Amino acid sequence: MAWISFPGLKPTYFVKEALFSIASAIGKPLHLDQATINKTRPSCARVKVQVDLLSNFPKHVEMEIINEHTKESRLEHVKIQYDMLPKYCMNCKVQGHAKEECRGLHPELKQENTTENYAEDIDKKTGENTNNDTRKKRVTHNN
Template sequence: MAASRLHDPDFLDGISQFRSFRDQVLSGTSSMSSFSPFKVSFCHGLPALLISDEELNSLAAPFELALVGKFPGSHPSLESIRNFFFNLKLNGEFSVTVVNKNNVLIKLRNDLDYYRVFTHRSYFVNNCYMKLVKWSPHFDVCVESPIILIWISFPNLRPHLFSSRILQGLGFIFGRPLKIDNATANGTRPSVACVLVDLDITKRYPDQVWLGFETLGYAQNVEMEVSPLYCGHYKALGHSKADCIVLHPHPVVVPAHACDWFSFRTCGSSCG
């Protein structure tokens, strides 16, 4: 069944407009009572509403499959963007709401829709370029998220471990597993198992993992597809910190006769 827009155009679930906090509490629809009372205090020299990590995680859970569409140039109307996603004929419901004039929040309800949309990384909507990034509870419109989709391969995985439960568990070591490829699912390529994982490319990951307990376990090799570069200074995908034009606006030109560290390591000599 083709996707439909969410009946509620807002991105918050279960909150009706024009209702007072008192009405929500008395009707029993509010989840306020399931967490510890708020504490008003000071933090970093500012007045603060202290919210538990448990409650923040609970509030963020409905946005687990949310993306942000960024329009670096011109942007179409909100209705045009909604129609664009509607015409993709997604399987589940979705909503598109405005974050600011250059960013929209795309809230998806289905893992496969999330995989299908996010894999493209960018679209043209009414001839306007839209780049997709992952939403997170720490989302900042000025910062590009380092969370992307990466295929992780497990070469020579033992045949009895080609199980969706085991493969999902392997994916959880690195991030949030989304799917396995068709060859892995069908068992037509027993030489390697592949899992698509939602992960943070700024982190370091092992090239081996241990499978099983000590007696029957073994070290399993891990291979990850080449990921795009991420600049920790500029907070954007596409280049490394070493190549950041903000940090290095004027590239240093090294004379041809100069022997740098790399040439010293490769040739094994110093300049004479």
């Protein structure tokens, strides 16, 4: 999932149907942010979209505008910005890091005892922690 913005889009298109139609060129539109709904940020509209991280992300969408009275159409280019696009590793097929940051591909990036390494200590079949690290916590219980 990612937030996409349409900077410079005319506020006349700040309606859910129009924005979802434009956003569907990128992925499955989920919802609008509150500023877009309230029209309190006229500089751009934002839509949360379910995206395929393996696909290409266009920088523009071509929108056909049809005049209801004359039935004439014209094309408008809508600029797209991707906000908070999740990283995806093409090497290990995991969301959260890019191929350049992949510890499987670049073992020199591995660090010991970091919370980032925790997922590597989990057995993929059993779900159990394979690291022998034991954490101690004192618990006081009053009867």
